Every structure is written in structure tokens, then in C-alpha cells.
Amino acid sequence: MNEQLAFTIEVFANGLMAGVLYALVALGFVLIYKASGIFNYAQGVMALFAAMTLVGIQNGQVPFAHLINAIFGTEIHHFGWHVHSFLAILLTVVVMIALAWMVQQFVFKHLVGQEPIILFMATIGLAYFLEGVADLMWGSELKALNVCAAEGACLPQGMNLWLEGTTYEALGYGFFIDNLDIVATIVAAVLVAGLIMFAQYTKQGRAMRAVADDHQAALSVGVSLNFIWVLVWSLAGFVALVAGIMWGAKSGVQFSLSLIALKALPVLMLGGFTSIPGAIVGGLIIGVGEKLFEFLIGAPFLGGATENWFAYMLALVFLVFRPQGLFGEKIIERV
Amino acid sequence: MKYKLGTMAVATMMAASPVMADLVFPSLSYRTGPYAAGGIPFADGYADYFTMLNARDGGIGGVMTKVLECETGYNTEKGVECYESTKGEGSLVYQPLSTGITYQLIPKTTADNIPMHTMGYGRTSAANGDVFSHTFNYPANYWNGASGAVNYLLNENGGSLEGKKIALVYHNSAYGKEPIRTLTELSKKHGFEFKEVPVDHPGQEQKSQWLQIRRDKPDYVIMYGWGVMNQVAVQEAANIRFPMENFIGIWWSGSENDVLAAGDAANGYKALTFHGVGDDFPVFDDIKKHVVDAGNAAGAGDQIGTVLYNRGLYAAMLAAEAVKTAQEIHGVADITAAQMRDGMEALSITEEKMAALGLPNFGPSFDVSCANHGGEGYVGVTQWDASAKSWSLISDFAPSDMDVIGALVAEDSAAYAAENNIESSCK
Numbered sequence: 034m035n036e037q038l039a040f041t042i043e044v045f046a047n048g049l050m051a052g053v054l055y056a057l058v059a060l061g062f063v064l065i066y067k068a069s070g071i072f073n074y075a076q077g078v079m080a081l082f083a084a085m086t087l088v089g090i091q092n093g094q095v096p097f098a099h100l101i102n103a104i105f106g107t108e109i110h111h112f113g114w115h116v117h118s119f120l121a122i123l124l125t126v127v128v129m130i131a132l133a134w135m136v137q138q139f140v141f142k143h144l145v146g147q148e149p150i151i152l153f154m155a156t157i158g159l160a161y162f163l164e165g166v167a168d169l170m171w172g173s174e175l176k177a178l179n180v181c182a183a184e185g186a187c188l189p190q191g192m193n194l195w196l197e198g199t200t201y202e203a204l205g206y207g208f209f210i211d212n213l214d215i216v217a218t219i220v221a222a223v224l225v226a227g228l229i230m231f232a233q234y235t236k237q238g239r240a241m242r243a244v245a246d247d248h249q250a251a252l253s254v255g256v257s258l259n260f261i262w263v264l265v266w267s268l269a270g271f272v273a274l275v276a277g278i279m280w281g282a283k284s285g286v287q288f289s290l291s292l293i294a295l296k297a298l299p300v301l302m303l304g305g306f307t308s309i310p311g312a313i314v315g316g317l318i319i320g321v322g323e324k325l326f327e328f329l330i331g332a333p334f335l336g337g338a339t340e341n342w343f344a345y346m347l348a349l350v351f352l353v354f355r356p357q358g359l360f361g362e363k364i365i366e367r368v
Numbered sequence: 369m370k371y372k373l374g375t376m377a378v379a380t381m382m383a384a385s386p387v388m389a390d391l392v393f394p395s396l397s398y399r400t401g402p403y404a405a406g407g408i409p410f411a412d413g414y415a416d417y418f419t420m421l422n423a424r425d426g427g428i429g430g431v432m433t434k435v436l437e438c439e440t441g442y443n444t445e446k447g448v449e450c451y452e453s454t455k456g457e458g459s460l461v462y463q464p465l466s467t468g469i470t471y472q473l474i475p476k477t478t479a480d481n482i483p484m485h486t487m488g489y490g491r492t493s494a495a496n497g498d499v500f501s502h503t504f505n506y507p508a509n510y511w512n513g514a515s516g517a518v519n520y521l522l523n524e525n526g527g528s529l530e531g532k533k534i535a536l537v538y539h540n541s542a543y544g545k546e547p548i549r550t551l552t553e554l555s556k557k558h559g560f561e562f563k564e565v566p567v568d569h570p571g572q573e574q575k576s577q578w579l580q581i582r583r584d585k586p587d588y589v590i591m592y593g594w595g596v597m598n599q600v601a602v603q604e605a606a607n608i609r610f611p612m613e614n615f616i617g618i619w620w621s622g623s624e625n626d627v628l629a630a631g632d633a634a635n636g637y638k639a640l641t642f643h644g645v646g647d648d649f650p651v652f653d654d655i656k657k658h659v660v661d662a663g664n665a666a667g668a669g670d671q672i673g674t675v676l677y678n679r680g681l682y683a684a685m686l687a688a689e690a691v692k693t694a695q696e697i698h699g700v701a702d703i704t705a706a707q708m709r710d711g712m713e714a715l716s717i718t719e720e721k722m723a724a725l726g727l728p729n730f731g732p733s734f735d736v737s738c739a740n741h742g743g744e745g746y747v748g749v750t751q752w753d754a755s756a757k758s759w760s761l762i763s764d765f766a767p768s769d770m771d772v773i774g775a776l777v778a779e780d781s782a783a784y785a786a787e788n789n790i791e792s793s794c795k
Contacts, residue, residue: 040583047575054573099668110668173404175599175625190633191607209582211575211607283603284572285629289402289596292570327576338540338566340576 039206044328045321050214052320053221054279058297059304059312060224061272066306067245068265071141071152075160077294079129079270082167084277084286086128088178089171090121096170118180122274129270130263132163137263145258164291173288178281188216188282217279221313224275228268228309237264245307295341302348305361314359319344389702390434391427391691393418393684394454396464401441402570403595405625406676408667410465411437413680415666416659420651421688423658428691429701435666444468451476460708461485461687467543470503475788478502483709487683488513488619488642492546493780495742497713500781501793504712506686506743507734508642508768510592511776513618514547515768516640516747517590518554520616523763529560535586537577537593537601540566544592547618551590553772571597578604591617598626606633616640616749622759623675627752635754638762643682644730645750645759647673651681651726675750675759682731689725690715713738732765738794742777745770 058080065073073079089096093112102108116124140155181187189212201207232238243251244261252258277286280293304315323340331339351359395414398407418433427433436457438450447469451462462477462484464470470490477484478501486494486505494503508516522529536551538544548564555562563586565577571593578601581589589610593601598621605615613636617626622639652672660669671677694703694711703711715736722730732746746765753760784790 040579044576044579047579051573051575168400168404173399173408175405175628177629177631179631190603192609209579209608280572283629284596284599285625287402287405287596287599287625289570289572292402292596293572295570296573324576328579332576332580336566337564337577337580338568340573341568 036206039204039208041325041328043206043208044324046208046210047214048321048324049317050210050218050320051324052300052317053214053218053313054276054316055296055300055320056313056316057217057221057224057272057276057279058293059300059316060228060309061269061276062294062297062301063304063306063309063312064228064265064269064272067308068241069141069152069244069262070149071156072149072306073269074153074156074294075163076269076273076297077291078160078163078167079132079273080277080280080293081286081288081290082132082163083125083129083270083274084178084281084290085167085171085176087121087125087180087274087278088176088281088286090116090124091118092116092176094171099172100169118182122180125274126271129274130267133263133266133270136266137259141262142259160291164288168288175285175287178278178286180278180282188213188278190282213279213282220275220279224272225309225313232309237261241265296344299344299348301358302345303351303358305358307362308358308360311358311360318359319347322347389458390432391703392434392436392454392458392460393687394450394457394459394462395435395437396440396447396450396462396466396469397437398440398442398465400439401443403442406595406620406623407442407465409623409671409674409676410680410683412665412667412671413677413682414463414684415680416655416672416677417681417684417688419664419666420655420658423662423664424654428688429695431701433688440466440469442466444472448472448476455480455482458705460691460703460705461712463487463683463687464490467491474500474503480705481709482705483712485683485687485712487679487686489543491784493777493784495740495745495777496781497737497741498739498781498792498794499785499790500741502709504736504741506715506736506741507717507732508745508747509742510543510546510618511550511773512642512742512745512747512768513592513640514550514590515554515745515773516749516766517616517618518551518558519747519766519768520640520749520763521588522558523766529558532560532588533563533584533586534560534588534590535563535565535581535584537565537567537581537589537591539571539592539594539597540568541594543594547590547592549776550773553776554769557769557772567593567597567601569597570595571600574600574604577601578608578610581605581610582608588614588616591615591621593617593621593626599629602627602634602637603630605637606630612636613638613751619679622750624757624759625676627754628757632754634752637752639750639752639759641675641748641750641761642731642746642765643678644727645673645675645678645761649727649730651685654726655681678730682727685725685727686715686717689717689721712736713741745773 061076065071093114095109098110179187193210193212196210197207240256241261300315300319304311323344326343327340397411415435418435422432436454440447467489470486484503492509492511494500494505551562567574617639619640627634659665690711693714694707698707718733734743745768748765749763750759751762
């Protein structure tokens with residue numbers, strides 16, 4: 034196989050995988066925006082908070098240990114046990130649901146009917162507050178994240194040797210695909226399928242869609258806005274946890290994890306803020322687009338490091354021709 | 369009347385006995401924000417060393433020390449605010465801990481006659497004290513690091529890098545670009561092929577860069593990374609099965625934080641350093657006894673011996689030694705910032721002095737002078753042992769190529785002097 038063609042296919046495939054990871058982050062934004070019209074600036078911090086909580090629970094870390102020790106003069110840091118990954122994920126989900134309830138109860142319940150910019154500002158405040166709480170709860174140090182089903186059966190990392198060997202034998206060039214990216218793709222597919230099924234076939238899901246379509250109409254038929262928004266924030270919290278696990282497994286759990294939100298913005302601009310399939314397709318287009326551009330033009334002719342700005346430029350081009358994004362709902366204002 | 373008499377008595381007592389103010393060391397720390405994982409141990413090491421001096425020696429030359437911590441969050445604007453709010457407190461020397469803050473403070477510290485120490489970061493050409501009168505970057509700077517890496521590889525390859533391919537994976541910022549010129553010059557000198565691979569901030573996604581490395585197959589990769597970029601790069605290098613022993617990071621890519629996330633895959637990764645690693649030095653016994661056990665540690669006391677804690681401690685030690693030098697020069701214990709600058713400019717670190725301080729072979733010996741604010745630029749190499757979860761120094765602190773670096777420093781500092789109408793300060 035022609036070497037340049039092989040490289041291009043490899044870059045394309047890895048772009049798709051990267052796109053899935055971007056889409057995982059974008060999904061959380063979409064869920065909240067679709068149901069409540071809130072652009073949740075705190076989504077990246079929620080991923081950080083969820084990942085930190087997961088590692089903290091796994092390691093048996095005492096939350097707020099530094100604070101407790103400072104106040105009471107104690108020296109406690111760990112409970113002395115290690116929690117299995119599945120149970121830790123379950124407990125983290127409970128924490129994210131509690132967070133969703135608190136966010137709704139103490140913040141957004143009091144802001145119903147406010148301008149979108151006010152709601153957006155509230156999420157900025159929430160992001161910084163949550164970052165501070167995460168710091169107090171679990172500390173600032175970097176933590177390695179390892180989600181394991183059993184001893185030795187953890188999230189895989191590194192090159193898929195089977196794929197490399199097979200493609201080498203068949204095409205004369207062994208393709209690189211990261212095992213973690215393959216797992217992320219499967220997880221994302223299951224997640225999206227689950228979210229779509231939940232929205233289509235459950236009572237709560239239908240209520241969620243009703244609220245997304247028209248708050249007033251949903252209220253008039255007895256749908257509890259309060260409950261639906263807690264539900265939506267909980268789902269966004271769960272998606273944030275999944276994104277936090279996938280990104281955190283690669284880089285360790287640290288405060289920079291909140292910056293993954295930057296990767297979701299061009300995906301949202303392209304795919305639309307209100308469409309779950311849009312987040313996926315947008316993620317794939319951005320992932321493939323930026324990787325191919327870097328490989329074919331950026332690195333050879335522009336000195337490299339073009340991915341960040343190219344992703345936004347690509348999204349901007351789509352915005353010019355389709356302001357609501359590829360899958361977004363067209364806004365028609367009637368006089 | 370009684371009030372007046374009392375006031376007079378107090379005033380007389382104050383005039384009769386000399387008042388010793390503290391020796392103030394501002395610490396522009398970043399314990400919060402995306403880089404907190406690195407900022408905390410440095411700030412702890414810096415503070416703990418001064419706490420130990422107070423508890424063990426009664427300060428420096430009989431004057432107690434005081435660390436004035438100000439949180440920057442690694443933000444340049446906040447760093448400048450910290451400088452402005454602490455410079456009036458008798459601050460002796462600033463360690464900005466950020467290249468961005470350093471660039472902002474170079475003219476300010478010069479105007480305010482307060483020295484600044486940018487150890488292993490900041491403006492590299494500040495090594496020329498003739499132009500940068502108040503900025504010091506001993507014992508090593510970014511260009512020493514680049515040259516140190518090449519010298520190490522020369523040793524590994526029997527003195528020749530002819531025909532070898534070296535890639536630089538760098539943070540696409542002013543900091544990350546620092547070694548490019550040096551490595552370009554060194555590639556011409558030693559006949560190796562040099563390839564640049566930039567990574568955009570923050571560096572959480574580096575698939576393109578590492579696929580490029582997989583295709584190009586360089587013999588060695590040097591990394592000038594920062595924050596999350598380091599952890600992802602180490603993981604991606606492991607993913608493409610790049611040999612870790614051929615992967616060398618600058619000292620800001622060589623802490624425990626940078627390798628722990630990758631687990632066993634990071635085993636063998638190397639990093640440059642200008643100070644010792646681990647806690648097997650007598651000074652740490654004193655830190656434990658006088659600081660940690662006494663309950664006066666700046667943090668939880670669990671960072672001792674980590675790379676960045678040691679760096680903070682080393683910075684504090686160099687500041688304390690400069691104070692002693694200043695006290696000797698000026699014959700006063702309670703020195704001013706201007707006198708501190710004189711002490712830094714006359715600083716001489718020898719192995720005997722280091723051993724006496726409980727830090728034998730912890731760092732290179734070097735001398736500072738009016739013209740040379742950067743020392744001799746000695747650089748060592750460390751290697752990560754993933755099973756022991758520890759770094760070990762695998763080389764001596766070796767000299768860098770000052771023929772190449774000296775010329776670059778002279779060129780860059782001359783341009784700065786011309787831009788800012790700076791006259792020679794070492795006449």
C-alpha cells in the first residue's frame with residue numbers, strides 16, 4: 034500500500050477516535066441546553082469534579098480531610114479501604130445526582146424566567162465554586178485513574194497490537210489505534226443509544242423532551258419542571274463522569290481536566306446545541322478535520338500545532354452557512 | 369502627664385535597642401488552578417527551608433526569616449498584583465515561578481532595585497548581568513537544558529550524533545520555543561537532524577504529534593512541556609511504544625506528576641535537572657525534626673523529597689546563601705533588597721558549602737558575577753523507576769556548550785539592551 038495513503042487512513046481513523054472523545058464532552062452541554070436553554074459553562078469542571086470524586090472514593094480518601102484536620106487538629110487522610118471501581122462509579126453517580134439536586138435547588142430554581150445571559154453567568158459562578166469545592170474535598174495533587182473490572186482487567190491503554198499486526202500483514206503497514214480510544218468509542222455508542230432510548234421510550238424521557246420543546250406547555254400538562262431539570266443535570270453529571278474517566282485515564286486526574294470543555298465548543302458550534310446525534314457527528318467531523326488538516330497541511334507547511342484554531346475555523350465556516358449547526362433546530366421568529 | 373511620660377519611655381527604649389525586622393522572602397505561589405499539582409510542592413519546599421532555618425539556627429545571621437506567600441494561580445496579572453502588594457514589605461528577592469510573570473517583572477524589579485531569581489525558567493538571556501542587572505537565573509536556564517540534553521546524548525553515542533534524528537516536542541508558547549534556536553545551532557555543530565513538533569496549549573490531545581513521531585522515527589525525543597501536556601506526552605509515547613530511555617524532558621517535564629499517571633509505561637523516562645532528587649540528604653532530617661514533627665510544615669509534610677519540593681527547597685537555600693553573602697559584604701545582618709542583589713551577584717556555591725548545608729552533591733558548584741548571572745549552566749539527567757516510583761540521578765552535573773549558548777545570550781541581551789536603552793551595569 035502507498036505509504037502516504039496508509040498514513041492518511043491512519044490519521045483519519047485516529048481523528049474519528051479523537052472525535053468520539055470530543056463528543057463525549059459535548060454531550061453534557063447538549064443535554065442541559067436542550068432541556069433548559071442554559072449553556073453550562075461548568076460542564077468541564079463537572080467532568081473534573083466527577084473524576085476526582087471517583088478516584089477519591091476508589092482510594093478511600095476522606096473528603097475535606099485538610100479542612101477537618103485544620104479545624105480539629107486531627108491527622109486523618111484515608112479510611113484505609115479501597116473501593117471496587119464499579120461501586121465507586123455507582124457512588125460517584127449518587128454524588129453527581131446530589132450535586133444536580135443542589136444546583137437546581139439553590140441556584141436555578143431561583144433564576145426561572147431570567148435572561149439566558151444571567152443563567153450563563155450563574156454557570157460561570159458554579160464552575161469556579163465547584164472547582165474550589167473539588168480542591169477542598171479531594172486536594173490539588175495529580176491522581177492516577179485506573180478503572181478496573183477485576184485484578185488485571187483495567188481500562189486498556191496503548192496500541193492495539195492485533196490491529197497493527199493484521200493491517201501490517203494485509204497492507205504492509207501496521208495501523209496505530211489506541212485501545213483506550215476503542216473502549217471510548219464503544220462506551221460513547223452505548224451512552225448515546227441509552228440516552229436516545231431513555232428519551233424515546235421512558236415516561237421521564239418523554240417529559241424531558243416535552244420540557245425541551247415548550248416549558249409552558251409541559252407545565253400545563255403536569256410535568257414537574259423542577260424534577261426534569263434535576264434529571265437533566267444528573268444525566269449531564271453522568272456524561273461528565275464518563276468523559277472524566279476517559280480523559281482522566283490518559284492524563285491523570287488534575288485540575289487541567291476542566292479544560293476539556295474547550296474541545297467541546299467547536300463540536301457544539303458545528304453539531305448544534307440541541308442535538309445528541311449532532312454532538313456525535315460534530316465531534317467526528319471536528320476530530321477528522323483537525324487531524325487531517327494537521328497531517329496534510331499544518332505540519333508540512335505551517336509549522337504544526339494547527340488543530341486548535343482549525344477546529345474553531347471549521348466550526349465558524351459551518352456557522353456562517355448554518356447558524357443553528359448541522360442538526361440544531363432552526364430558529365424562526367415570527368412577527 | 370502619665371501618658372506623655374509613658375510615650376517618652378517607650379520612644380527612648382526603641383531608640384536605644386536596634387530593631388531587627390524579619391528577612392522577608394515573598395513566595396508567588398500557585399496552589400490553585402490547573403498547575404496546582406506542581407505549585408504546591410515547590411511552595412512547600414521554599415517555605416519549609418526558611419521555617420527550618422528559623423527553628424534550627426534562629427534565622428540567618430541572627431535575623432528571623434519570614435515567607436510572604438501570595439497566590440498567583442499561575443496567572444500573570446495576579447503575579448504582578450502580588451509583586452505590587454508585597455514589594456513594600458521589605459521583600460528581598462522574588463521568585464516569580466512563571467515565565468510570563470518574569471517578563472512583566474524584569475523592568476519593575478530593576479526600577480524598584482529588588483533582585484529577582486528565575487531558576488530554570490524566565491528570560492534565558494537574563495544570564496547576562498551586564499544588561500539584566502536585577503535578574504538572575506543561576507544555576508541553569510532553558511538553553512543550558514537543551515545543550516545538556518545534547519551533551520548527554522553525545523555521551524550515550526560515543527561522542528557523535530552524526531546522522532541521528534532528534535525531535536523536539538514542545539509546548540507551543542514562548543517557553544516551549546526557547547530551545548529551538550539552541551538545538552538548531554547544535555544540530556549544525558554535531559550533524560544531527562532536528563525536527564520540531566509543536567503541541568498547542570493545554571496539550572490534552574496529542575494524537576497528531578505522536579503519530580508524526582511514529583512515522584518519522586526519530587532516535588530521540590526531547591520535550592519542553594508544561595502541565596497536562598507532560599502526562600499526555602508520556603502516555604502517548606508509551607502508546608506508540610517509543611523507547612522511554614530515548615525520551616528526555618526538560619526539568620519542568622520531570623516531576624512525579626508527569627509520570628505517575630502513565631503507571632508502569634513511564635518506566636525509563638528521563639528528565640534534565642539542576643538539583644538532586646529523593647530525600648536521602650541530611651538536610652531532610654532537620655526538615656523533619658524542626659519543621660514537620662514540630663507541626664510547622666507549609667503543607668501536609670508529604671511532599672518531602674519529591675522533585676518539585678526539592679526544587680523549592682533548593683531555591684530557598686540559594687536565597688539564604690545569598691543573604692549570608694550580602695551580610696558578609698555589607699557587615700549588617702538586617703539587609704535590604706539592594707544589598708541582597710549584591711549578595712546574589714557575589715554568590716559562590718561550592719561542594720564543601722553544599723555538604724555543610726546537608727546537601728552533598730545536591731546541585732552543581734557555580735559562581736555568580738556581575739557579568740554572569742546564570743552560573744556555569746551545569747545540567748544532570750534523572751531517570752524514572754516506575755516500580756519504585758522514584759527518580760534517580762543517572763549522570764553527573766555536566767557543563768553545557770557555553771560557546772553556542774554564550775553567543776546566543778550575547779545576541780539576545782544586546783537586542784534587549786538596544787530596545788530599552790540599557791547601558792552596561794558592569795563597568
